[in-house]
Amino acid sequence: MHSTHTCDEAFERVEKIAKDLKSGAILGSTEAAFVVFREIREASTACGKLFSKYLLQALPSFIEARPTSIIMKNLIRNYLEELIKEASEHGFDEARGRTPEIIDSILGDVTKVQEAVARVGAKRVTDDGTILIHSYSSTVLKLLEIAKESGKRFKVFVTESRPIGEGKVAASRLGALGIDTTLIVDSAVRYIMKKISDVFFSADAVAANGAVVNKIGTSAIALAAKEARVRTYVAAGTYKFGLETVFGELVEGMVLSDARLIIPPEKVNELAGRVLVRAPLFDVTPPEYVDAIITEIGVIAPQAIPLVIKEIYGWPPKVVSLDSLLEEVRKHAS
Amino acid sequence: MPVKYKEREIPDSVVKIREDIRTMVIRGAGKIARAGAKALAQAAQAYSGFSLDDFLNYMEAVAEYVRSARPTAVSLPNAVSYVMIRLKRLHPSSLEEARTAVIKAAEEFIEYSINSVKIIGELGARRISNGDVIMTHCHSTVAVSVIATAHKQGKVHKVYVKETRPKMQGLITAKALSDEGLDVILIPDSSVRYFMKRVNKVVVGADTIAANGAVINKIGTSLVALAAKEARVRTYVAAETYKFSPLTVIGELVPIEVREPTEIVDEAWLKENPNVKVYNPVFDVTPPEYVDAIITEKGVIPPQAAILILMEEYGLNVSDILTQFNEVKEEELGE
Numbered sequence: 001m002h003s004t005h006t007c008d009e010a011f012e013r014v015e016k017i018a019k020d021l022k023s024g025a026i027l028g029s030t031e032a033a034f035v036v037f038r039e040i041r042e043a044s045t046a047c048g049k050l051f052s053k054y055l056l057q058a059l060p061s062f063i064e065a066r067p068t069s070i071i072m073k074n075l076i077r078n079y080l081e082e083l084i085k086e087a088s089e090h091g092f093d094e095a096r097g098r099t100p101e102i103i104d105s106i107l108g109d110v111t112k113v114q115e116a117v118a119r120v121g122a123k124r125v126t127d128d129g130t131i132l133i134h135s136y137s138s139t140v141l142k143l144l145e146i147a148k149e150s151g152k153r154f155k156v157f158v159t160e161s162r163p164i165g166e167g168k169v170a171a172s173r174l175g176a177l178g179i180d181t182t183l184i185v186d187s188a189v190r191y192i193m194k195k196i197s198d199v200f201f202s203a204d205a206v207a208a209n210g211a212v213v214n215k216i217g218t219s220a221i222a223l224a225a226k227e228a229r230v231r232t233y234v235a236a237g238t239y240k241f242g243l244e245t246v247f248g249e250l251v252e253g254m255v256l257s258d259a260r261l262i263i264p265p266e267k268v269n270e271l272a273g274r275v276l277v278r279a280p281l282f283d284v285t286p287p288e289y290v291d292a293i294i295t296e297i298g299v300i301a302p303q304a305i306p307l308v309i310k311e312i313y314g315w316p317p318k319v320v321s322l323d324s325l326l327e328e329v330r331k332h333a334s
Numbered sequence: 335m336p337v338k339y340k341e342r343e344i345p346d347s348v349v350k351i352r353e354d355i356r357t358m359v360i361r362g363a364g365k366i367a368r369a370g371a372k373a374l375a376q377a378a379q380a381y382s383g384f385s386l387d388d389f390l391n392y393m394e395a396v397a398e399y400v401r402s403a404r405p406t407a408v409s410l411p412n413a414v415s416y417v418m419i420r421l422k423r424l425h426p427s428s429l430e431e432a433r434t435a436v437i438k439a440a441e442e443f444i445e446y447s448i449n450s451v452k453i454i455g456e457l458g459a460r461r462i463s464n465g466d467v468i469m470t471h472c473h474s475t476v477a478v479s480v481i482a483t484a485h486k487q488g489k490v491h492k493v494y495v496k497e498t499r500p501k502m503q504g505l506i507t508a509k510a511l512s513d514e515g516l517d518v519i520l521i522p523d524s525s526v527r528y529f530m531k532r533v534n535k536v537v538v539g540a541d542t543i544a545a546n547g548a549v550i551n552k553i554g555t556s557l558v559a560l561a562a563k564e565a566r567v568r569t570y571v572a573a574e575t576y577k578f579s580p581l582t583v584i585g586e587l588v589p590i591e592v593r594e595p596t597e598i599v600d601e602a603w604l605k606e607n608p609n610v611k612v613y614n615p616v617f618d619v620t621p622p623e624y625v626d627a628i629i630t631e632k633g634v635i636p637p638q639a640a641i642l643i644l645m646e647e648y649g650l651n652v653s654d655i656l657t658q659f660n661e662v663k664e665e666e667l668g669e
Contacts, residue, residue, distance in 0.1 A: 188553050267505055
């Protein structure tokens with residue numbers, strides 16, 4: 001891991017991080033949040049007076065680059081709320097100085113939540129079962145690791161998860177943990193579904209109606225699981241719940257159109273310009289295809305999401321828009 | 335060293351065709367079938383003996399040798415049988431008569447097969463409506479024929495072509511359709527359900543059609559059909575009748591080939607990940623209830639009527655089927 005020494009470098013890196021978020025080079029949504037907070041933390045020490053400018057510039061580009069990462073949005077909201085509270089009590093510079101502390105506490109909570117989700121979820125792994133997972137999710141990997149530690153024996157099938165191919169990374173990690181792991185192409189999911197006992201996904205976002213936004217291919221797998229009467233679980237901490245969706249906002253997906261995502265280099269000349277490439281990175285799985293959402297507060301039906309939101313945030317949930325929080329930052333800093 | 339099979343010397347040209355089929359240099363059920371017929375004609379041509387009985391015996395050996403190139407490609411044994419049945423029914427009285435019969439039957443089959451592509455294109459195009467958005471999977475000459483024919487009639491708005499991992503046959507289809515002037519959008523296999531909402535018809539080919547109408551085709555086809563069913567999108571399978579499998583009538587399951595891991599990941603990745611297995615089944619089975627119709631050169635039929643085609647082509651007499659098709663035993667089973 002490299003570290004930023006100057007504020008200029010921090011500013012320069014905003015674009016690069018945004019690009020990696022957009023292209024899927026930064027894999028999971030939780031990982032996305034961690035990377036972004038690492039950047040903010042470093043900017044807070046390197047930038048001094050320019051820190052507010054950094055926030056105003058960097059945060060909107062990060063969010064725009066990965067609009068599906070609700071965890072990133074929710075955690076940035078938490079951070080800004082803390083920052084503004086601190087700033088109104090002790091001044092902005094003091095608040096800036098406390099940024100690493102605030103971030104550590106937020107990320108510490110996330111790690112605890114992820115651990116709790118994984119612990120609950122591990123109980124749902126069928127002993128002697130065969131699990132199917134898709135894409136790369138730190139939560140799901142943790143869940144399987146805990147299940148193995150608890151003495152359960154199981155096999156795991158992992159899809160390669162095109163177009164990014166992050167399933168290969170997930171398969172590597174599972175293999176290294178000593179879990180019986182088999183890699184398959186995305187197209188093979190229905191063929192192998194008969195052998196599967198449980199499907200585990202994570203989520204980039206869970207909407208208020210229980211719809212799950214996750215890596216492209218998830219909804220087709222959930223459909224094939226439903227057809228085969230295989231249970232489908234989504235492991236997602238409550239910070240992945242899209243609070244704005246309560247008010248009718250849709251979670252925005254990203255569609256890439258880089259021909260090189262699909263067409264191998266030697267064929268690009270032959271096909272590029274004649275054939276369009278469309279590669280959405282996320283899809284939406286309807287709640288009726290999900291048997292349960294595994295959160296840190298327990299296993300719930302996807303349709304019960306509003307209840308959980310109510311318990312944590314009140315009803316209707318008090319959601320301060322990120323724009324108005326950034327406006328506050330602007331005011332405090334000037 | 336000449337190649338021998340069952341003590342018979344096999345001509346080089348036949349060895350080459352079999353090898354090209356086996357290593358997938360020749361691919362696509364139609365091409366494989368025509369290559370199989372051509373191999374028999376060349377074998378007949380190359381026969382240098384003088385006895386009719388010896389020739390018949392030799393042709394049996396060649397037929398078996400050619401058939402064994404790819405156990406899952408039903409079009410291959412069907413093409414071979416097409417020729418061999420005609421030879422047997424003729425009860426030839428001289429070597430030359432037998433030789434001519436083989437060559438003629440092979441040519442007839444090749445012509446029939448090529449015409450079928452055109453007829454299927456025309457019949458299938460009737461099922462496409464104006465402004466249709468089509469999705470297809472893998473590469474199938476007959477499916478391309480259906481889409482291209484419909485396009486010539488001005489009906490097709492655009493085509494979503496799935497990349498079709500691991501061998502990326504979608505690229506071949508994308509090029510073929512784009513050559514025909516169609517608007518082609520290449521998509522990852524994982525996005526099949528995402529795009530299905532925008533699609534009106536799915537058109538795919540088939541490797542094999544079983545007696546119950548189940549369609550054996552490139553891995554991923556059954557998922558496309560399932561996603562289509564969910565979205566109430568019609569699914570058509572374009573297939574010549576020589577892709578119908580007579581052996582399934584007598585209870586055989588269609589074997590599903592499992593190929594090399596290196597089609598999915600490279601050697602280096604396998605070395606770095608000794609604990610990870612890679613499973614690469616090449617085909618899957620689409621149940622007949624997910625298929626709206628099978629478009630054959632003999633007409634558009636519901637998949638459940640596949641048995642009719644098999645009755646007409648091969649007779650339903652089990653002992654006939656058993657004698658016409660030397661059983662190719664396989665351990666791996668389909669759905």
